[in-house]
Amino acid sequence: MDRLGGELARLCKVVGTEPETPVELLAGLLGSHGARPAAAPPVWPSDVADDHSPVEFSLAFNDNEPPALRILGEALAATPGVRANMSAAEDFLEAHAGRFGLSMRRLDMVRDLFDSHQPQGAYALWLSLVFRNGRRPEFKVYFNPEVRGAEHAPELVGEALHRLGLEDAYRAMLAHAVRPGELGVRDRLTFFALDLYDEPQARVKVYLSHFDAEAHDVARAASMVDGVDPEMVSGFCAAAGNTRRFDARPLVGSYTITGDADRPVGYSVYVPIRSYVEDDLQARSRVVELLTRHRFDTALFDRALGALTARPLGDGVGLIPHVSLRLGPPRPGITVYLSAEAYGVLPPRTAGVRAA
Numbered sequence: 001m002d003r004l005g006g007e008l009a010r011l012c013k014v015v016g017t018e019p020e021t022p023v024e025l026l027a028g029l030l031g032s033h034g035a036r037p038a039a040a041p042p043v044w045p046s047d048v049a050d051d052h053s054p055v056e057f058s059l060a061f062n063d064n065e066p067p068a069l070r071i072l073g074e075a076l077a078a079t080p081g082v083r084a085n086m087s088a089a090e091d092f093l094e095a096h097a098g099r100f101g102l103s104m105r106r107l108d109m110v111r112d113l114f115d116s117h118q119p120q121g122a123y124a125l126w127l128s129l130v131f132r133n134g135r136r137p138e139f140k141v142y143f144n145p146e147v148r149g150a151e152h153a154p155e156l157v158g159e160a161l162h163r164l165g166l167e168d169a170y171r172a173m174l175a176h177a178v179r180p181g182e183l184g185v186r187d188r189l190t191f192f193a194l195d196l197y198d199e200p201q202a203r204v205k206v207y208l209s210h211f212d213a214e215a216h217d218v219a220r221a222a223s224m225v226d227g228v229d230p231e232m233v234s235g236f237c238a239a240a241g242n243t244r245r246f247d248a249r250p251l252v253g254s255y256t257i258t259g260d261a262d263r264p265v266g267y268s269v270y271v272p273i274r275s276y277v278e279d280d281l282q283a284r285s286r287v288v289e290l291l292t293r294h295r296f297d298t299a300l301f302d303r304a305l306g307a308l309t310a311r312p313l314g315d316g317v318g319l320i321p322h323v324s325l326r327l328g329p330p331r332p333g334i335t336v337y338l339s340a341e342a343y344g345v346l347p348p349r350t351a352g353v354r355a356a
């Protein structure tokens with residue numbers, strides 16, 4: 001916790017947010033494990049981050065408002081496990097619902113679908129916390145659609161959207177985002193997210209991971225959303241990944257649905273940039289290029305990197321796991337994901353060459 005808390009406090013400073021509440025919430029997510037020394041091995045092999053840290057930070061640059069700081073986290077139970085951590089997450093939400101004005105209404109409508117006695121996969125429920133200057137934190141939950149096995153994910157998400165009155169949007173999304181015959185094979189429903197507040201702009205997000213895909217595959221997925229330029233999506237992927245085929249980690253796309261619309265209002269693409277660079281120096285320069293193209297503050301991004309690590313960027317890879325482009329309302333922009341590197345740093349891919 002010392003390390004993670006220090007990183008978070010420094011990131012808060014970079015974006016001009018008071019650190020107190022964020023650091024307190026981070027401690028709540030880690031529970032009794034927050035007191036462990038930084039050097040100890042992970043208590044739970046969380047899939048939130050490559051090094052098994054249960055948290056990942058991100059910096060969301062917004063077209064129309066100041067940048068926001070976010071945490072993606074897995075709540076850790078005293079004895080961690082997929083199901084135990086889901087309960088810990090729900091306890092955490094309960095404990096903070098009153099103070100932060102959370103609404104569990106839609107979560108309660110679907111939670112049974114994603115709760116299994118023998119959950120499959122790496123997680124059942126993750127949380128994200130968003131800190132915007134001068135506002136109270138926003139909470140979001142991520143369910144694992146593959147928790148009953150990958151083959152049941154389409155029906156699970158279908159039923160969840162049906163209960164939320166959004167099944168028309170679902171059919172339209174699958175029709176555009178899934179390559180023929182690839183649903184549950186190379187195009188997998190991997191996250192299902194809900195904003196925990198009860199306002200018209202509260203979002204439902206449906207994520208698809210596209211294995212072995214090309215930029216035009218996500219461009220096609222994006223093309224069904226009004227006002228979204230598919231070429232922005234493919235151009236972004238090409239610049240971030242510098243590859244034709246994304247055959248290492250998958251491209252991920254998400255549809256945003258708000259209110260009771262029968263079509264998604266927004267699309268985001270997440271490029272797992274860490275799998276397509278030699279080292280973090282290269283990842284940083286690609287991100288700087290993308291931020292510049294979109295007129296965002298690259299100095300802020302560099303300060304955020306500095307808040308996390310003092311190591312030379314060329315000495316590792318994974319500090320910047322994903323970079324994403326968010327298109328459409330409510331908040332278009334670019335998000336840069338940042339690893340805490342609490343448990344370790346992967347060597348750069350050029351290491352062997354250099355040593356030789």
Ligand code: TRP
Nearest residue numbers: 047048049050056072252270322
């Ligand atoms: N670590 C996981 C992955 O890379 C989950 C994850 C964390 C993720 N942050 C993300 C997935 C951002 C997509 C986008 O798949």
